[in-house]
Amino acid sequence: MALTNHDAERLARSGVQALQGGRSAEARRNFEAITQSGRANAQIWxxxxxxxxxxxxxLAEEAALDQLLALEPHxxxxxxxxxxxxxxxxxxxxxxxxYEMALRIAAQQELPDDLRVEMQRAEIWVAALKxxxxxxxxxxxNARGWPENLRSARFQQSIDILAGRKRIFVQxxxxxxxxxxPQIQFYDRALFDWVPAVEAAAATIKAELTSLLADGLEGxxxxxxxEADQARANPLLDNRDWSALFLCENGRRSDDVIARCPSAMAAVQSAPLPYIANSPTVMFSLLRPGARIAPHTGMHNARLTCHLPLVVPPNCRFRVGNDVREWEEGKLMIFDDTIEHEAWNDSDEDRFVLIFDIWRPELSDQEREQVAAVFLGAADA
Incomplete structure (x- = not known):
């Protein structure tokens, strides 16, 4: 049927009036006449x-919606x-x-009140279906014989991600x-044969730290x-709420600190420290009461980071990726610091941890030498 622009506009107005008046069949005839003429835009559909x-x-509703979404997919x-x-x-x-596509698009738009109501309905439906x-x-x-208590930790994590309870974190x-x-957040301590030696020294290292702290937080x-050439927006910039006392900083030894904490430096020698241009780093890390270290990632993934907790009051937590843990005094945490991580001290006491880095166990000796050469070249550049 051939329609002029005037005819199409008249039919559209009449159709809207019919809809408003509850005359759906009449409205439908008017809109169908426009679509059959080839003059329909997205609004008419x-x-x-x-x-x-x-x-x-x-069926007719969905067919009309398919035409609409072909013209305006969003x-x-x-x-x-x-x-x-x-x-x-x-x-x-x-x-x-x-529904999820609509919710994502709507999150970037200002919506009229009636459409906001529809979005809330969709949100409820999505949550219920999930x-x-x-x-x-x-x-x-459970029917297949795999209740939660029999699942591996990483399989359960896959289920949690599938359910939306956890996110995917990568290096x-x-x-x-x-x-x-491998994308591993926390490593199993049992995989490392040097861990018992470091943990056995924890009490002695804590005693050395206590002796240091008798003189206050000097150092x-x-x-x-x-940094003169680098601006940083970080609430802990130049803030002593997160402080460090270095036994070795980016490969440079602090002999005066090591002299006062010989057991600490000796203990970490049993671990595979990466002796490259800017490593290893061995330090006592202080997190003051109420302080929070915001989510961040480390410089390179050829290493892992180790925490030996020494003084840990209650309500101190540490998150790597999806996994939130509390430090336990004397029990090592080994994690990939290139996966997003953060820390809190929600207690009213200071928290102290000995931190050092190690080679990733997956790297061969040859690969470690090659990585070391890369960082040596960067230091010389």
């Missing part, structure tokens, strides 16, 4: 879909309505995908990336310090 919904014709109202159609057809997966999916998955796993070094290394300095 949306109005036709609304009229078809009011006329309880789900039309939030169209995505919500299409999601409703799929939900009504018991196609939960497609409905979930459409909960049902999680419940069904758990039922299946994000700020300076140097060595590829094809401790802010871990993050201002």
């Amino acid at each position: 949306l109005l036709l879909a609304v009229a078809c919904r009011a006329d309880t014709d789900a 039309a939030v109202r169209g995505l919500i309505m299409k999601g409703d159609c799929r939900a009504g057809a018991d196609d939960e997966r497609a409905a979930l995908r459409l 909960e049902q999916i999680v419940d069904r998955r758990e039922t299946t796993l 994000e070094p700020t300076a140097y990336y060595f590829p094809e290394l 401790f300095r802010p871990y993050i310090q201002s």
Whole structure:
């Protein structure tokens, strides 16, 4: 049917008035006349879909929405309505995908009040469906003989990520990336044969630290310090709430500190310290009461970082990726510091940890020599 622009506009106005008056069949005829003429834009297809919904014709509604979304794939109202159609057809997966797409797009927009109500409805539906999916998955796993207490830690983490309870964290070094290394947040201490020797020295190292602290915090300095050529926006910049006393800093020994803490330096020698241009680093780390170290990542993933907790009051926590733990005095933590991590001291006492870095166990001797050469070259440049 040939329509002039004037005819199409008249039909559109009449269709809107019919919708407002509750005459869905009349509205539908008007909008269909426009679509059959080839003059329909995205708004007309949306109005036709609304009229078809009011006329309880789900198939025609969804066909109109398909035309709308072909013209405007990011039309939030169209995505919500299409999601409703799929939900009504018991196609939960497609409905979930459409609702989630609408929610992502809507988060970047200002929405009218009526559409905000629709978005809230979609949010509730998505949450409820995800909960049902999680419940069904758990039922299946339990029926197959895999209750949570029999699952490996990393398999359970995959389930938590699938359920949206945890995020995917990967290595994000700020300076140097060595590829094809496993993405492990915390390493199992039992994998390292030198761990018992370091942990056996914890009480002696703590005594050395206590002796140092008898003279106050002399020698401790802010871990993050201002640099002339580098501006940093960090609440702990030049802040003694996160301070360090170095036995060895970027490969440079502090002989006066080592003389007062010989057991500390001797104990870490049993570990595979990376003697390269800017390593190893061995230090006492102080986190004052109420302090928080914001999420950050380390420089390179050819190493791991070790914490030997020495003085740990309650309510001190440490997160690497998805895994939040509390330090336990004398018990090593070994982790990949190129995975996002942060720390809190929510107690009213100071927290002290001995920190040192080690080679990653996955690197061969040849690869370690090659990495060392890279950093030596950078230091000479």
